[in-house]
Structures are given as structure tokens and as C-alpha cells.
Amino acid sequence: MRESARQALAGCELILHAGDIGDAAVLDSLSALAPVMAVRGNNDTDHWASTQADCRCLQLGAWRLHLLHDLKTLGFAPSAAGVNIVVTGHTHRPKIEWRENVLYLNPGSAGPRRFSLPISLALLRLDGPAPQAELITLPA
Secondary structure, rough: OHHHHHHHHOOOOOEEEEEOOOHHHHHHHHHOOOOOOOOOOOOOOHHHHHHEEEEEHHHHHEEEEEEEEEEEOOOOOOOOOOOOOOEOOOOOOOOEEEOOEEEEEOOOOOOOOOOOOEEEEEEEEEOOOOOOOEEOOOOO
């Protein structure tokens, strides 16, 4: 794990990983910082990855969050299902977008550089009247 990612995640109460984990050691490193909820990505094909779910739905305080790898596989309307936040990976393109009162967050990738995309992660704060997401660009 990048030291810059470790520093950015220090103090987090929970770490979400939206797939393309790469190696079980990544989860071990993250777990040393905070509890981890992860889903399997399309590049997570080794035996260890078979224990990871395809998606997870979490209740975090007042907020319902859906965690999955590829947004295209989301088979329901989050707003109609009472989901407030959707966290995805797959494209590795960092993005924060609000649609129909739902926060869609792709933190990008803090692992090996993907294509010409920035190396990034996101912080999600749930202690206010609305979820707050912040993209953090990490040094290469």
C-alpha cells in the first residue's frame, strides 16, 4: 500500500473498497488502519477473492450505502430503494456526482496507476445533514 494512502486513511472509522483489490495483502494492510468492507472487482480472480461479495448494502447511521464494483451492474433505482450513497470502482475514474438525491462516488484507484488516470482515493463524511465526499489525489 502506498504510504500516502495510509496517511490519508489514518483516523477513518471504516474503509470501503470497491473492488480490483489485487491481492489479499491489500485488505490486510487496510485492516490494520480500520475495519474494511470490500467487494470483488473484475480483476479479483484469485482464490482469496472468492470470499468477497459482489455487492454490499450497509446502514451507516442515518445513511444507506450500496457498495459494488461496476455501476452498470446496479440492478435497481437507489433513490426508490432508499439508498443515499452508491460507491463504485471499475472505471478507476474519480468522480463525485449527485443524481436524484443519491450521492454516486467513485474514489478512483490508489493502487497501480490505471491508464492516464490520477492515483486517488476518497473520504466520505457522514456526520452532517448530508453525506460529504472529497476526492484526494495522491502523489505518483
